[in-house]
Amino acid sequence: MSKLREIIMENFEKCCSISELNPILKLEDLDETLEGKDLEFINEIRVKCLGKSGDITSILKCLGNIPKDKRPEIGKLVNDVKRELEDMIDEKITAIKEREKEDKLKNEIIDISLPGVRNFTGHRHPLSSALNDAKDIFLSLGYKIEEGPEIELDYYNFEALNIPITHPARGQSDTFYIEDDVVLRTHTSPVQVRTMEMTKPPIKIIAPGKTFRTDDLDATHSPAFHQIEGLVIDKGVTFSDLKGTLELMAKRMFGENVKTKFRPHHFPFTEPSAEMDISCFVCNGKGCSVCKSSGWIELLGCGMVHPKVLENCGIDPDIYSGFAFGMGIDRMVMMKYGIDHVKHLFESDMRFLDQF
Numbered sequence: 227m228s229k230l231r232e233i234i235m236e237n238f239e240k241c242c243s244i245s246e247l248n249p250i251l252k253l254e255d256l257d258e259t260l261e262g263k264d265l266e267f268i269n270e271i272r273v274k275c276l277g278k279s280g281d282i283t284s285i286l287k288c289l290g291n292i293p294k295d296k297r298p299e300i301g302k303l304v305n306d307v308k309r310e311l312e313d314m315i316d317e318k319i320t321a322i323k324e325r326e327k328e329d330k331l332k333n334e335i336i337d338i339s340l341p342g343v344r345n346f347t348g349h350r351h352p353l354s355s356a357l358n359d360a361k362d363i364f365l366s367l368g369y370k371i372e373e374g375p376e377i378e379l380d381y382y383n384f385e386a387l388n389i390p391i392t393h394p395a396r397g398q399s400d401t402f403y404i405e406d407d408v409v410l411r412t413h414t415s416p417v418q419v420r421t422m423e424m425t426k427p428p429i430k431i432i433a434p435g436k437t438f439r440t441d442d443l444d445a446t447h448s449p450a451f452h453q454i455e456g457l458v459i460d461k462g463v464t465f466s467d468l469k470g471t472l473e474l475m476a477k478r479m480f481g482e483n484v485k486t487k488f489r490p491h492h493f494p495f496t497e498p499s500a501e502m503d504i505s506c507f508v509c510n511g512k513g514c515s516v517c518k519s520s521g522w523i524e525l526l527g528c529g530m531v532h533p534k535v536l537e538n539c540g541i542d543p544d545i546y547s548g549f550a551f552g553m554g555i556d557r558m559v560m561m562k563y564g565i566d567h568v569k570h571l572f573e574s575d576m577r578f579l580d581q582f
């Protein structure tokens with residue numbers, strides 16, 4: 227420093243005011259001046275010395291006035307000082323930041339004995355899980371998922387499905403009528419008709435969704451419930467295909483040991499028609515309260531699509547055949563989890579939902 231001071235004093239006084247030289251001449255003092263100061267103060271000094279119109283910058287601008295032979299030496303010295311100043315200021319700033327961090331940590335008292343705040347993780351409603359399980363099974367078998375409107379034309383809900391006007395399901399007792407020819411769909415079967423109208427065979431779909439009937443609410447009935455419809459149409463589809471598919475579905479859904487049983491039934495839109503029972507997945511067929519001691523649980527309705535329905539949808543029954551099934555989801559979920567009232571599935575009570 228002293229050498230610098232000497233040379234600068236010797237050559238510089240001619241072109242720069244003493245005040246401009248201050249930071250260089252007092253570099254050691256500056257170190258002391260900055261000691262223990264806050265960031266704001268240090269930044270002020272930085273601007274004063276190194277800023278665009280700061281002292282060092284002005285000195286560098288005056289270098290042209292110094293005799294040529296001295297210029298490289300003095301230029302180097304001034305630059306050295308500039309670097310030294312920069313380093314010193316950076317060092318101070320880092321030290322201050324470190325100190326602030328330490329102070330903050332010291333003042334931040336963390337009581338590690340306090341219980342943590344629990345994050346609630348959302349999860350699926352048991353009905354959605356059951357629907358998703360069923361969807362997964364059929365998607366893996368190459369089925370597509372179709373949807374249809376919940377507010378449906380009488381034509382799709384009844385007429386096209388060969389449900390004559392005299393059928394009891396057409397009466398006010400089962401169906402919510404919105405207008406004379408508009409209903410809340412009473413089953414997911416209208417999606418069969420809509421799909422067959424829109425798509426040429428081969429068809430392989432399932433249609434999950436909400437369905438509505440004018441049932442009074444009791445432990446096992448609700449005016450809104452859920453079904454999954456299935457429909458397969460192709461050349462040469464037989465009742466064995468129907469049985470094989472539904473047996474596989476039952477085993478995947480309820481376990482490999484589940485047995486299936488088909489009972490003859492009647493649906494206007496399938497011929498022949500059947501209901502499929504599964505051996506009770508709670509007692510394995512021994513008899514319990516869920517299966518009402520019978521060992522069997524009624525799972526779904528099914529059958530071969532009625533030729534009249536195929537015709538109504540523009541599919542030639544002499545060339546194509548197919549099967550369909552419709553399965554209620556709510557009762558199945560209730561049995562699976564031992565839920566004693568269907569209202570729990572709709573009330574969104576967290577105390578109930580948290581259990582799944």
Ligand code: PHE
Binds near residue numbers: 412413527528550551
């Ligand atoms: N739609 C019928 C019901 O709601 C079930 C079913 C669907 C039966 C398809 C046969 C074929 O009960």
